[in-house]
Amino acid sequence: MNICVYGASSNAINGNYIKETEHLGNLLAQRGHGLVYGAGANGLMGAVARGTAAYGGKIVGVAPTFFEVDGVLYDGCTEFIPTETMRERKQIMEDRSDAFIMVPGGIGTFEEFFEILTLKQLCRHNKPIAVFNIEAYYDKLIAFLEHSINQGFMKPICKNLYKIFDQPEAMLDYIEQYDDKPMQFKDLK
Numbered sequence: 001m002n003i004c005v006y007g008a009s010s011n012a013i014n015g016n017y018i019k020e021t022e023h024l025g026n027l028l029a030q031r032g033h034g035l036v037y038g039a040g041a042n043g044l045m046g047a048v049a050r051g052t053a054a055y056g057g058k059i060v061g062v063a064p065t066f067f068e069v070d071g072v073l074y075d076g077c078t079e080f081i082p083t084e085t086m087r088e089r090k091q092i093m094e095d096r097s098d099a100f101i102m103v104p105g106g107i108g109t110f111e112e113f114f115e116i117l118t119l120k121q122l123c124r125h126n127k128p129i130a131v132f133n134i135e136a137y138y139d140k141l142i143a144f145l146e147h148s149i150n151q152g153f154m155k156p157i158c159k160n161l162y163k164i165f166d167q168p169e170a171m172l173d174y175i176e177q178y179d180d181k182p183m184q185f186k187d188l189k
Contacts, residue, residue: 001032001033001034001098001099001176002034002060002096002099003028003035003098003099003100003101004035004037004099004100004101005021005025005035005037005100005101005102005103006037006038006100006101006102006103006105006108006109006112007021007037007044007045007047007048007102007104007105007109008044008045008104008105008106008109009042009043009045009072009105011042011043013044013104016134016135017044017103017135018044018047020135020168021048021051021103021134022047022050023051023168024048024101024103024132024171025047025050025051025052025055026051026052026054027051027168027172028048028057028172029051029052029053029055029056029057031176033057033172034058034059034060034078035048035052035057035058035059035060036060036093036096036097037049037059037060037061037062037093038062038063038089038093039062039063039067039073039074039077039080040067040072040073040074041072041073041074041075042072044104045074048103049061049074053076058078059074059076060078060079060080060096061073061077061079061080061081062081062089062096063080063081063082063089064082064083064084064088064089065083065084068082090112093112094116097127099127099128099129099175100116100127100128100129101130101132101171101175102130102131102132102138103132103134104134104135104137104138110141113131116129117129117161117162120161120162121158121161123182126180127178127180128175128178129161130162130163130165130174130175131162131163131164131165132165132166132168132171133164134166138164142164157183
């Protein structure tokens, strides 16, 4: 299975985020999964790639050519796919992945997560989506999504589109045992 990981590209973060995300990469490879990601060398992108590489896992990096600046891209990808645009990058990552994990990140990570979540809500795919809530990073986002449901902007069933985890082993168990029974568009909107 190829698992896409969305996450931060900055190293200016708490080191525990890096440690936990590198461990996630270790587990991906140990369990026989490949990594699909944005090809970054730094932050949590670099951590998951290094973790996957440490156990001989396959790594597919996808990045636009304008990221080809010294130190930005991870040079240990098994396969590197250059793109012209960010939009093309996201499409390739979606197409090449069987599941999606969001680790802590900023604007780009949020955008990738919400796009893949929206596509699932629109029944354009039915792949598992997981949130790795390291250090309770996403607690406020989770509360906001609940607020959106409480205010009538989302249906409660939309919570079934993704799952939140604080342990990577349980998260990978969920992905590996995912019930891919499709949801109905009419129930989600």
